[in-house]
Amino acid sequence: MTIPSRLTSSLAAVGVAALLAACAAPGPQAYPAQPAASTAGQMSGYGRVTNVEFVQGGQSSGLTGAVIGGAVGGLAGNQIGGGSGRTVATVAGVVGGALVGRHLEQNANRNTVNHYRVSVQFDNGGARSFDFAEPPNVQVGDRVRAEGNQLYR
Structure with missing residues (x-):
């Protein structure tokens, strides 16, 4: 046949x-504070907030x-x-x-989630972004400290 x-x-x-x-x-996985990009050797230390933006999910x-x-x-x-x-x-x-x-x-x-992305420029020259489900309590120019996946003011 x-x-x-x-x-x-x-x-x-x-x-x-x-x-x-x-x-x-x-879509993105769990929230709150997670690195937006992979980071080699987990940047820790002090730096300044360079950008705070609202990222809308599901916009296709x-x-x-x-x-x-x-x-x-x-x-x-x-x-x-x-x-x-x-x-x-x-x-x-x-x-x-x-x-x-x-x-x-x-x-x-459709399953992507709206979130806030905070970009930090560290004193040692490194940079990293953090994603938050709720509006963060930082503004551009604020001095911050990062430890692991947490950002402190």
Whole structure:
């Protein structure tokens, strides 16, 4: 028994779509004060706050997901029918794939959390960022002390 090439191509397109959906990045993990970036040798000591910013989570336009979904949907739709029916199926695949891809990307980013990021420039020349779930009690220019993952004023 031979498998028609259209069926094989359709299955391949569905497989690619499933793999792309599995590539969704997870949101940030636990809070409060955690280093925003990996730090070699845990910077400790005294320094000054150089920046305090509010970082919004879940802000994704879904454009990348729409483009990838549209491409996969168009490939899958092109495998169906013949003549003008194939054209209609391709267009429907592009539109449907774009909508699904956009939705998947936005859902993948929905679990990220709004937080506050405090950047510190240490006296020894090092720099580090700390993330907080609640507004921190420091301002730009404040002298601070860092010990491990904690920031003290």
